[in-house]
Amino acid sequence: MSEREQSVTVSSPRLRVFHELRYRIFMVYRRLFSLVWLTNIAILIVVLSIPSTDRKWLTTIALINLSIAILIRQDFVINLIYTTCCSIPLSWPLAVRRRMAQVYHLGGIHSGCATAAVLWFAGSFGYSLGVKLSDPRQYHFSSATICLSAIVLFMLLAMTVSAHPMIRKKYHNAFEAIHRLLGWTLLVLVWVQVMLSLEDHKASQQSLGYTAVRSPDMWLLIIITTSIATSWVFLKRVPVETEVLSQHAIQLHFQYTNAVRGGFLRVSERPLLEWHSFATIPVTNNDEKCVKGCSVIVSRAGDWTSRQISKPPTRLWVRGVPTMGVMRVASLFRSVVLIGTGSGIGPLLGHIPSCRLRLIWSTPHPEQTFGNGIVESVYEADPDALIWDTRKNGRPNLVELACEEIEKIEAEAVVIISNETVTRLVVGELERKGVPAFGAVWDS
Numbered sequence: 001m002s003e004r005e006q007s008v009t010v011s012s013p014r015l016r017v018f019h020e021l022r023y024r025i026f027m028v029y030r031r032l033f034s035l036v037w038l039t040n041i042a043i044l045i046v047v048l049s050i051p052s053t054d055r056k057w058l059t060t061i062a063l064i065n066l067s068i069a070i071l072i073r074q075d076f077v078i079n080l081i082y083t084t085c086c087s088i089p090l091s092w093p094l095a096v097r098r099r100m101a102q103v104y105h106l107g108g109i110h111s112g113c114a115t116a117a118v119l120w121f122a123g124s125f126g127y128s129l130g131v132k133l134s135d136p137r138q139y140h141f142s143s144a145t146i147c148l149s150a151i152v153l154f155m156l157l158a159m160t161v162s163a164h165p166m167i168r169k170k171y172h173n174a175f176e177a178i179h180r181l182l183g184w185t186l187l188v189l190v191w192v193q194v195m196l197s198l199e200d201h202k203a204s205q206q207s208l209g210y211t212a213v214r215s216p217d218m219w220l221l222i223i224i225t226t227s228i229a230t231s232w233v234f235l236k237r238v239p240v241e242t243e244v245l246s247q248h249a250i251q252l253h254f255q256y257t258n259a260v261r262g263g264f265l266r267v268s269e270r271p272l273l274e275w276h277s278f279a280t281i282p283v284t285n286n287d288e289k290c291v292k293g294c295s296v297i298v299s300r301a302g303d304w305t306s307r308q309i310s311k312p313p314t315r316l317w318v319r320g321v322p323t324m325g326v327m328r329v330a331s332l333f334r335s336v337v338l339i340g341t342g343s344g345i346g347p348l349l350g351h352i353p354s355c356r357l358r359l360i361w362s363t364p365h366p367e368q369t370f371g372n373g374i375v376e377s378v379y380e381a382d383p384d385a386l387i388w389d390t391r392k393n394g395r396p397n398l399v400e401l402a403c404e405e406i407e408k409i410e411a412e413a414v415v416i417i418s419n420e421t422v423t424r425l426v427v428g429e430l431e432r433k434g435v436p437a438f439g440a441v442w443d444s
Contacts, residue, residue: 029108036112040065040120055127056201059194062120063220067227069113072106074227075320079260081106082324090334094412098436101329101413111163118156125149142200148193155182155189176274187228191221231320235271242312245371249299249343250309256318258282259294262328262351267296269304271317276304279347279417280322294322297370299343326415326440327351333412333436337405339398339426344417345374352381358405359385362396398422399429406435413438 043061047053071077085103088096128141128149161167162178194217195208202211212218241253257265259280266275278296300306327347330336335356340348342363359382366375366387378385386405388396402414416426416439423439430437 028102028105032105032108033112036065036109036116040116055124056197058120058124058127059197060216060220062117062124063190063217063224065113065117065120067220067223069110069117070224070227072110072113075231075323077227078106078323079263079321082262082328086328086331088332090332094333094436097332098413101332101436101438103329104326104438104440114163115160118153118160121149121153121156125153142196145193145196145200148189148196152186152189152193155186158182159186173274180273183228187225191225194218194221234321235317235319237315237317240313240316242314243295244309244312245297245374246369247300248309248369249297249371250312251295251297251374252278252308252313252316253283253293253295254318255293257294257322258292259350260322260324262326262330262347263322263324264347265294265296265322266319268317268319269313271319274304275319279325279327279350281346281350297343297346297374299369301343326438327417329438330357330413330415331355335409335411337402337409337411337414339402339414339416339418341398341418341422343370345370345378347417349374349377349381356409356411357382358409358411360388360398360401360405361385362388362390362398364391365389398426402426402430403433403435412436415439 040061047055047057047061072081082103085100088100090097125146129146132141132143132146159179159182162171162175168175194215195212198211198215198217199208202208236256238254238256243251243253245251252267254265259282262279264277264279266277268275278298280294280296283293283295298305298308300309325347327350330338330351330353333353333355336353337358337360338348339360340362345361345363348359348361359378361378363369366389375387378387386401388401390396398416405411406414413436414426414430416423416437418426418439420441423441427437427439
C-alpha cells in the first residue's frame with residue numbers, strides 16, 4: 001500500500017475511534033495546551049518539594065510563562081516558526097510533513113502559558129499576602145506591593161474570563177477591547193509592581209538599579225515590552241484603492257507592502273480599539289510575476305465589513321508586518337485539495353502552491369458577489385476548479401466533494417478556509433477517514 005493510500009484508509013472501527021479521539025477531542029491545540037500545563041505542574045512539584053527554594057521565583061515563573069505567551073503571538077516569531085516548519089523537503093515522509101503542518105495550532109501554547117501565568121501570579125500574591133499577615137519579619141512586602149499585586153491579579157483574571165471561547169464568541173468586540181486596553185494597563189502596572197518588589201527585597205547597601213539589572217524579572221519584562229511594542233512600531237495609516245466587486249464584497253488594494261506566502265495583514269479604522277485580519281493576495285503583472293503591493297477581499301459579515309462596503313475607505317491603519325497563516329502549510333504537500341467558502345477564496349488565491357491541486361469554492365452567486373475577475377483568477381489557478389453556486393445548487397457536501405477530488409488528483413492533504421462550524425465539520429470528518437486535513441478556527 002502506498003503512503004497516500006495509507007493516509008486515506010481507515011478500515012477498522014477501532015482505528016476510527018482512535019481518529020475520533022485524536023483529531024476531535026485531543027486535537028493538537030489541546031495537546032499543546034496540556035503539554036504546557038503538565039510542564040508547569042512538574043515545575044510546581046519541584047518548587048514545593050525543595051523547601052530552600054526562594055518563593056520569589058513564583059513571580060519569575062509567572063513572567064516566563066507570560067513572555068512565552070506573548071512571544072508566540074509576535075509577528076516575526078510566527079513567521080519564523082512557520083518558515084521553519086514549512087521548509088522541510090517534500091522527500092520527507094508524509095507522517096512528518098503532516099505533523100509539521102499542524103503549526104497553526106500554536107495558539108495552544110499561547111493560551112496554555114497565559115492561563116498558567118495567571119495561576120503563578122495568584123500563587124505569588126497568596127504567598128506574599130500570607131507572609132505579610134503572618135510573619136512580616138521574614139520578608140518585607142510593602143502594602144503598596146500587595147495592593148498593586150491584587151490589582152494585577154484581578155485584571156489578569158478579567159482578561160482570562162473574557163477570553164473563554166463562549167464569552168469571546170458572544171461578546172467579541174468587548175473581548176478585543178478588554179484584551180487590548182487591560183493588556184497595556186497591565187504592562188505598566190507589572191513594571192511598577194516588579195520595581196516595588198525589588199525595592200522591598202534589595203540589600204540596604206545596594207541601589208535599586210543594581211538590583212534590577214541582576215533580576216531576571218526585569219529582563220523578562222523587557223522581552224515582553226519589546227515584543228508588544230514591535231508590532232506597534234510599524235503602525236501607520238496607508239492609502240488604499242477600493243475595487244467594488246458587488247454590493248456584498250470589495251477588494252482593497254495596498255501598495256505599501258508585498259504579500260507573504262499564505263499570510264494576512266491587520267487593518268483598522270480605530271487602531272486603539274479594533275483590528276481585522278484579512279489574507280493577502282499578491283499582485284501580478286502581465287508576465288505573471290509578483291510586483292509591489294497586495295490586496296485583500298472583504299465580504300459583508302458584520303458591522304465593520306458592511307461599513308467598508310457601503311463607504312469604501314481611501315486610507316486605513318495597518319500595523320505589524322504581513323504574517324503567515326494556515327495556507328502556508330499547503331506547500332508541505334506534493335498534491336493538495338483547497339476548499340474555500342465565501343470570502344475564504346481570498347486566502348486560497350493568496351498562496352497557490354506549485355503542486356498538483358484542486359480548488360473547491362462554495363459561495364452564493366460567485367460572479368455577482370465577487371465579480372468576474374475573482375472567478376477568472378480561480379480558473380487561472382486551477383482550470384478544473386469546482387465552483388459551487390449555493391443559490392442554484394444548495395449547500396454542498398464538502399466532505400464528499402473533497403474525497404472525490406482526492407482520488408482524482410491523488411492528493412496528500414486538504415486545506416480548508418471557512419467559518420468555524422464548517423471548518424470543524426470538514427476537518428473532523430476527513431481526519432476520521434484518515435485524510436490529513438487542516439483548517440484554522442478563531443482560537444488556532
